[in-house]
Amino acid sequence: MTLLNNPFVTSGYIAPEYFCDRERETEELLRWLVNENNVAIISPRRMGKTGLIQHCFHLEKIKDHYYTFLIDIYATKTLREFVFQLGKTILSTLKPKGRKAWELFVDSLVSLKAGFSFDISGMPQWNLELGDVKSPETTLDEIFHYLSIADKPCMVAVDEFQQVAQYPEKNTEALLRTYVQHCHNARFVFAGSQRHLMGEMFISPARPFYQSVSILHLAAIDKRKYIEFARHHFRIARKSIDVSVIDSLYDRFEGITWYLQKVLNILFAITPQGEECDKEMVEQSVDFILDSYSFTYSELLYQLPEKQKELMIAICKEGKATALTSGKFIHKYSLPSSSSVQSALKGLLEKDFITKEGNSYMVYDRFFSLWLKRNF
Known part of the structure; x- marks a missing residue:
């Protein structure tokens, strides 16, 4: 059992005891993957997609029988960057598993051979720069060749997969679909947070990935399960938290896992042993978090064009805003015109x-x- 100073984890995956519920989703994802299905996971960002994938990959049924790779492509803007991240992730995952595991991969990447060096203990080093990937399609072919001949079956999870739809190379989806379709030694998980884009990619008959995956929609964790999870961890540490505190937090952040974990992490830290966390401490914790992000948020706002800034503040004040180009909304928030609102909305x-x-x-x-809301 892993012991943490604070059980409310806000980044990465630590151990099953710090992972709340998702029993049905875990069972569903496992069943699909071990029965040779590829899966798309669709949910809002920070709902716990990555945590669910890591949780499944850590289960004995998977970790003892498969190589598992998790690549986050949120920051990628081209096929070259995708290939670079994929190769780098695979190598860093294989290195701790011994020479037999990584040697086959290194030998497969003929086009990048010059970019590898070996340290004093004989471990391969990824000394490549993005520009060293001269022919992304060739390197992608080599990576999929490795996946098809690896000495264990593989599971590859691609986080924020909707990014590939934005790449300038228009054939990326079709190219990946072809490779995925013919790679019988690997299963793939495509996770994404932009639901309309992910929906189009996997549900539209006009797109290459149409009907090629099983789809898992990730909703908020059940409120009762999350309340019990939070109270359990307070109890273990000889602290307590009122049910109404967790209940109001859950509603305030609509059950989105990361925000709940972030606030509870602070609440746990400031509640002394033998005492109870109450509602007054919630505002104290939220203020602490907002103050810690204040400089970042000020900079982001400063960098936005004026019309985008005005529209974002208007949407924020509305909470959930509809009919943004209507005369009523424009007049209420003194916005310039419907055309400028449309343009600003597109940018945001x-x-x-x-x-x-x-x-x-x-x-x-x-x-x-x-x-x-606090500042405007």
Whole structure:
């Protein structure tokens, strides 16, 4: 059992005891993967997609029988960057598993041979720069060749997969679909947080990945399960927390896992042993978090064009805003015109400051939203 000073983990995956619920989703994802299905996981960001994948990959049923690779492509903008990240992740994952594991991969990457060196203990080093990937399609072919001949079956999870739809290389989806389809030694998980983009990629008959995966929609963890999880960890540390505190937090952040964990991490830290966490401490913790992000949020706002800044503050004040180009909304928040609102909205959506759910728009980062309300 892993022991932590604070059980409310805010980054990465530590151990099953710090992972709340997701029993049904874990069982579903495992069943699909071990029965030769590829899976798309779709949910809002910070709902726990990556944690669920890591949790499954840590289970004996997977870790003892498969090589597992998790690549985050959120920051990638081209196929070259995708290939670079994929290769780097595979090598760093294989290195601790011994020479037999990594040697086959290094030998497969003929196009990048010059970019590898070996340290004093004989371990391979990824000394490549992005520019060393001269022919991304060739290197991608070599990586998939490795996946198809690896000495264990592989599981490859690609986080924020919707990014590939934005690459300038228009054939990326079709190219990946072809490789995935013919790679019988590997299963793939495609996780994404932009639901409309992920939906189009996997549900539209016009797209290459149409009907090629099983789809798992990740909703918020059940409130009762999360309340019990939080109270359990307070109890173990000889602390207590009122049910109403967790209940109101859950509602405030709509059950989005990361925000709950972030606030509870602070609450756990400031609650002395033998005492109870109460509602007054919640505002103290939220203020502490907002103050810690204040400089970052000020900089982000400063860098936004004026019209985008005005629209984001208007959406924030509205909470969940609809009919943004209507005369009523424009007049209420003294915005310039419907055409400038449309242009500003497009920019905010592209930068991920704003998200759309159904017909309503809201600020993506809930802490940013609270900070804006506090300051404007």
